[in-house]
Amino acid sequence: LLKKFQVAAQAHFVAVHMQEAGGKNFEEFTVQVPGMVEKIAFRMNCLGYTIGRAYLDLDFENVDQYTALGSMYFFMEVLYSRIEQYDFVTHEYSRLNKGFEMMEKEIDKCSKIRKKKFPKDFWPRMKWGRKGYMHSRFRFNNQPIDIVNVHLFHDDSNIALIQENPLMYSENRKRALNYVLDEVSRNCIKQNDTPLFIFGDLNFRLNCLTFLNRITEGADIRHDSLESFGSLKDSAGSSNRLGCGNILSMPSDHLKRSISAVEFRKTQDSLEDRNNCVLRIEKKRFDYINHKQLLNEWHQYLEDDREAKNFPMLFELPIHFPPTYPWSEDPTESGSFMKTRAPAWCDRVLMNSDAFQLVNSDNDAKYDSIGKIVCMGDHKVIIYFLAIDVIY
Known part of the structure; x- marks a missing residue:
């Protein structure tokens, strides 16, 4: 898949954001994540990405800080003299050395990212989970760009949406994402003209009613x-x-x-x-x-996807792909929804106005999901192609 979409997009820069690194049974499978990332880095290097960085939050024993987030960034050789990474401690940019570097131990001490788990008091009624965000910043030809990996709170109970408050979970996500936006703004060098891309499992759901x-x-x-x-x-x-x-x-x-x-x-x-x-x-x-009808006629309820409107300061390209959740985890039924939740576009790419201006200049920008006919877990992966002039 990486090769297919790299060739299609001829991308000079690739960002990959993971949530729930290690999977649902993270205590058993987290140990396999570094090896998987190394294999991805090797394949990317074979495709010409001679610079790579990975930041993996895998220490699940550190309950107060663990988010299970992983962010990977790969750069083509052509960007070597044009790409810099920000240090959130020294508040300075520095050029990236060639090669692949993976940070997985004591990730909270890494100055190249800002990672936070959402505070406990954000959702006192639910078990404190692994939700949070990871913030990276790069500079392309002196143009800074903020990139944030986010995993917001899910809907814990279908029944609670009906019998208690249909907005109870979306209001919590709104609070959490506004918290992220405030944190990013607080750590911005330039307050008004830094493009910001937020992508991950935002857990946005359809309007229940x-x-x-x-x-x-x-x-x-x-x-x-x-x-x-x-x-x-x-x-x-x-x-x-x-x-x-x-x-x-x-x-x-x-x-x-x-x-x-x-x-x-x-x-x-x-x-x-x-x-x-x-x-x-x-x-x-x-x-x-008729779950097949829900899958085939998703255009009819796309207008019930309204949660992104809670953030008028953020923008998104039009959605032209089926819901990204909840897909069957059974490889023999990979083209079906599970009967656990209502379908939803949980996985999104949002951006601020400065980023949106860059995207609007690219008529060939593409926003889509991949793996539509193969089993990829309960979420389908979102992919986003765009050309930004500052890179070239």
Whole structure:
């Protein structure tokens, strides 16, 4: 894939951002990451990238600082005399030596990046995870460019979006990303004219209310409650016409705590017939009657992707690719969504106005996902091609 897209783009500079380096079972597989990165660096060198740097946060035993982020940067020989890297301690730029260097030990002491894990008080209701950001800065022909690898908070519960607050998780992501923007701004040499690119797993999700109304039109809604012994039962008198507000406005606090599932069932059929369920939502289950339709007709709900609008100071190229999440992790079903979450464009490339001006000057800029027909985990990788005049 690296060779294919390098040839297609004829890129002089390649930035690769990873989240969850080491995978979900990071305690077992993190040890394999450096070897994988070395292999990537070797292949990139064979393609002409004689300068490379990798910054890997792999010390999962350092719980207070661990983010599992990894950032890799590769430069063609032609950039040797034109590329410099910023030191966040000395506040000076220096030329990059040829060769590949990988920083994985005591990464928090590395002055070439700024890495932070989001504070605990950002999300006190959830288990403190590995979310955070990693900031790098380079200068191309005296033009500084900020590059930030970000992993924002996910939606912990599908049910909470319906019964409590459909904005509870997006508001938390908004707070976290604004924190990142403030930190980058605080460490900028030039406050107003430094292009900034932010890319990673931003975990942006569809607007819950508009999306559910769209895919369950004409259905009735019903919830299940949890008994004291943990079994499910249908709650009497719980059916309503479609509208998440019906659940959001339920008056009983006890009922809110006890809801374990929500179903949307066809109006013309008996509400007691589970075979006529259009959509069943549980904490970590999103079981739609036609998942293939969700995959094939994603253009119809792209307008429900609104979370990026929470950041009017950031810009993005138009999206012309399917949702990047949640894809099947089964290699035999690599072209299907998992029935865990609603589809979403979690993985994004955003930029400030200065960066957007550079991008707008390139009519051939490309924003896409890759690996659409192969298994790459539950997220598809986003790739972004652009030509910036200052590099050449």
